[in-house]
Amino acid sequence: MALIVQKYGGSSVADAESIKRVAKRIVDTRRAGHDVVVAVSAMGDTTDELLDLANEVAPIPAPRELDMLLSSGERISMALLAMAIHSMGFEARSFTGSQAGMITDAKHGAARIVDVTPVRLREALDEGAIVIVAGFQGFNRDTRDITTLGRGGSDTTAVALAAALDADVCEIYSDVDGIFTADPRVIPRARKLDTISSEEMLELAANGAKVLYIRAVEFARRHGVLIHARSTFTSSEGTYVLGEGMKNPRGPEGAAMEEPIVAGVATDLTQAKITVVGVPDVPGKAAEIFTVVAKSGANVDMIVQNVSAASTGRTDISFTLPKADAPAALKALAGDQGEIGFENLIHDDQIGKLSVVGAGMRTHSGVSATLFEALRDTGINIEMISTSEIRISVVLRGADLVEAARAVHTAYGLDSEIEAVVHAGTGR
Numbered sequence: 001m002a003l004i005v006q007k008y009g010g011s012s013v014a015d016a017e018s019i020k021r022v023a024k025r026i027v028d029t030r031r032a033g034h035d036v037v038v039a040v041s042a043m044g045d046t047t048d049e050l051l052d053l054a055n056e057v058a059p060i061p062a063p064r065e066l067d068m069l070l071s072s073g074e075r076i077s078m079a080l081l082a083m084a085i086h087s088m089g090f091e092a093r094s095f096t097g098s099q100a101g102m103i104t105d106a107k108h109g110a111a112r113i114v115d116v117t118p119v120r121l122r123e124a125l126d127e128g129a130i131v132i133v134a135g136f137q138g139f140n141r142d143t144r145d146i147t148t149l150g151r152g153g154s155d156t157t158a159v160a161l162a163a164a165l166d167a168d169v170c171e172i173y174s175d176v177d178g179i180f181t182a183d184p185r186v187i188p189r190a191r192k193l194d195t196i197s198s199e200e201m202l203e204l205a206a207n208g209a210k211v212l213y214i215r216a217v218e219f220a221r222r223h224g225v226l227i228h229a230r231s232t233f234t235s236s237e238g239t240y241v242l243g244e245g246m247k248n249p250r251g252p253e254g255a256a257m258e259e260p261i262v263a264g265v266a267t268d269l270t271q272a273k274i275t276v277v278g279v280p281d282v283p284g285k286a287a288e289i290f291t292v293v294a295k296s297g298a299n300v301d302m303i304v305q306n307v308s309a310a311s312t313g314r315t316d317i318s319f320t321l322p323k324a325d326a327p328a329a330l331k332a333l334a335g336d337q338g339e340i341g342f343e344n345l346i347h348d349d350q351i352g353k354l355s356v357v358g359a360g361m362r363t364h365s366g367v368s369a370t371l372f373e374a375l376r377d378t379g380i381n382i383e384m385i386s387t388s389e390i391r392i393s394v395v396l397r398g399a400d401l402v403e404a405a406r407a408v409h410t411a412y413g414l415d416s417e418i419e420a421v422v423h424a425g426t427g428r
Contacts, residue, residue: 001033001034001035002034002035002167002168002169003034003035003037003125003165003166003167003168004029004034004035004036004037004167004168004169004171005036005037005038005039005158005159005161005162005165005167005169005170005171006025006026006029006036006037006038006039006158006170006171006173007038007039007040007041007135007154007155007157007158007170007171007172007173008022008038008039008040008041008081008173008232009041009154009173009174009175010041010042010043010044010045010046010047011044011174011175011232012041012173012174012175012232013040013041013043013044013077013080013081014043014044015043015044016080018232019043019077019080019081019084020084021232021233022081022084022173022232023081023084023085023087023088024088025173025232026038026081026085026130027085027088027090027130030090030130035125036130036131037121037125037130037131037133037161037162037165037167038081038130038131038132038133039133039134039135039154039157039158039161040074040077040078040081040132040133040134040135040154041073041074041077041135041136041154042073042074042076042077042136043073043076043077043080046073046076046077047070047073047136050069050070050072050073051066051070053069054066054069063108063109064108064145066108066109067108067109067137067145067146067147067148068146070136070148071096071097071134071136071137071146071148073136074096074097074134074135074136074137074154075094075096075134077134078094078095078096078132078133078134079094081094081132082094082132085130085132090130091127091128091129091130092129092130092131092132093124093129093130093131093132094132094133094134095120095121095124095131095132095133095134096133096134096137096146097133097134097135097136097137097138097139097146097157098137098138098139098146099120100116100118100120100121100133100134100161101115101116101117101118101119101120101121101164102116102133102137102138102139102157102160103115103116103117103138103139103140103141104138104139104140104147104149105140105147106140106142106143106145106147107147108145108147108148109148109150110148110149110150111138111140111147111148111149111150112149113138113149113156113160113219116160116161116163116164117164118161118164118165121133121161121165122165133157133161135153135154135155135157135158136148136149136153136154136157137149137153137157149215151213152213152214152215152216155172155212155213155215155216156213156215156216156219158170158172158216159216159219159220159223159225159227160219162220162225163219163220163223163224163225167225168226169226169227169228169249170220170225170226170227170228171227171228171229171230172212172216172227172228172229172230173230173231173232174211174229174231174232175231175232175233175422176211176231176420176421176422177192177230177231177234177236177238177420177421178192178193178211178229178230178231178237178238178239179192179193179196179201179204179209179211179212179229179238179239179241179264180192180193180211180264180420181193181262181263181264181265181409181414182264182265182266182267182405182409182414183208183209183210183266183267184419184420184421184422185422186267186402186405186406187265187405187406187409187415188419188420189409189415189416189417189418189419189420190409190414190415190416190420191414191415191416191420192238192239192416192420193239193263193264194237194239194240194250195239195240195241195242195248195250196239196240196241196242196263196264197241197242197243197263197359198217198220198221198227198241198242198243198244199221199359199390200263200264200357200358200359200390201217201241202214202217202218202221203266203355203357203388203390203391204263204264204266204355204357205217207266207268207353207355207357207391207393208266208267208268208269208270208353208355209264209266211229212227212229212241217241220241220243221243221244224243224246225243226240226241226242226243226246226249227240227241228240228241228249229241237250260358260360261358261360261361261364261367261412262356262357262358262360262361262367262412262414263357263358263359263360264356264357264358264414265354265355265356265357265405265408265409265412265414266354266355266357267352267353267354267355267401267402267405268352268353268355269352269353269398269401270322270323271301271320271321271322271323271351271352271353271395272320272321272322272323272326272347272348272349272351273318273319273320273347273348273349273351273383273384273395274318274319274320274321274326274329274330274333274345274346274347274348275316275317275318275345275346275348276289276316276317276318276333276340276342276345277316277342277343277344277345277346278312278314278316278342278343278344279314279315279316279317279340279341279342280313280314280341280342281308281313281314281315282313285340285341285342286305286317288336288339288340289317289333289340289342290303290319292332292333292335292336292340293319293321293329293332293333295332296325296328296329296331296332297325297328298321298322298325298326298328298329299321299322299325300319300320300321301319301320301321301353301386302319302320302353302384302386302393302395303317303318303319303386304317304318304319304384304385305317305318306318314343318384320351320353320384320395323349326347326349330345330347333345350397350398350399351383351395351396351397351398352395352396352397352398352399352400352401352404353393353394353395353401354393354394354396354401354404354405354408355391355392355393355394356371356391356392356393356408356412357390357391358390359390361389361390361391361392362389362390367392368387368392370408370411370412371392371394371408371411373411374404374407374408374410374411375394375396375404375407375408377407378400378403378404378407380396380397380400380403380404380407381396381397382394382395382396383395383396383397
């Protein structure tokens with residue numbers, strides 16, 4: 001008997017028929033002799049619909065009340081799922097995040113888990129019940145308020161439960177069959193991976209891959225949780241995310257003789273670029289700029305500084321950040337323009353980021369050349385470049401991103417002979 005934590009996203013529980021399908025899968029796992037704990041998201045697009053409703057009644061919704069509202073979506077789906085399991089003759093008990101012992105800090109809308117005390121869940125499991133937990137939410141002990149974890153919070157809930165309960169595996173279900181070498185909506189011939197390292201998955205998630213969220217992957221790596229990303233709509237094995245020292249659950253026969261150089265290609269259209277033009281090329285100016293940006297709450301990704309013009313002694317500094325953070329960063333920089341001494345600001349929200357990720361980059365030459373040759377042959381210009389030990393990212397025009405991704409995917413030999421299947425169309 002194993003203890004299995006399962007997480008089902010919004011597309012997996014989008015309607016009554018979907019909920020019954022998920023309930024059957026859970027019951028089948030219980031019939032196989034396993035204890036089951038389930039973290040569930042809100043149905044379909046419920047969270048987005050609730051956000052829209054909140055913005056209709058209040059231009060800036062109160063954070064505490066917004067969390068109270070948004071957390072209701074998961075409570076609906078958890079109760080319906082428990083009812084469906086009951087109708088199949090099995091005991092199921094649903095728990096909110098606070099009832100499940102999901103303790104967080106006090107930051108509404110983006111709370112972080114600080115502790116998990118799953119006392120009631122243990123009791124329910126010991127009494128033979130299937131446990132259903134509302135994902136995406138928790139409870140702060142000091143304020144005694146409900147909190148939400150932000151986007152991808154249900155993934156993080158599932159991994160945190162798996163860690164606290166010492167589960168054998170955390171199965172993350174969505175509408176695709178696992179983790180692919182690229183988003184199958186962007187590149188239909190993306191190939192499903194049998195395994196991927198948590199290090200590679202972190203880079204892909206941080207650079208636009210949506211099948212797993214970065215906070216959940218980081219939590220799993222830190223606490224030694226085995227993640228199995230698979231589809232709600234099929235019974236086939238998906239992709240295992242292996243942390244350091246983890247054995248491949250498929251066994252030695254399932255392991256390739258040598259890991260591929262490139263594990264995947266990620267795309268991201270959610271970023272903008274700000275260029276600070278005419279910055280005095282003297283020590284401390286970059287520090288001044290990014291101190292101001294940090295105080296605005298913006299999360300900076302890539303940074304490029306041009307060579308100083310000898311005639312003017314000035315340079316340009318460009319950086320990328322989430323589109324939603326750009327207005328605050330621009331306002332903060334404009335407010336300190338006189339003190340910093342730059343000439344003007346340029347805002348560009350029509351960019352796309354393409355990232356190539358693979359642990360094999362450490363030991364193989366020519367990876368960068370393949371990327372740049374593929375973009376050259378497609379006639380696509382590169383605006384910025386950033387690298388890590390196992391990643392190369394480039395910024396280019398957003399309109400060119402899909403064409404670029406397909407060319408690069410083919411150049412690395414990642415194309416599958418058959419097209420990937422996206423069962424429900426969202427990837428979550």
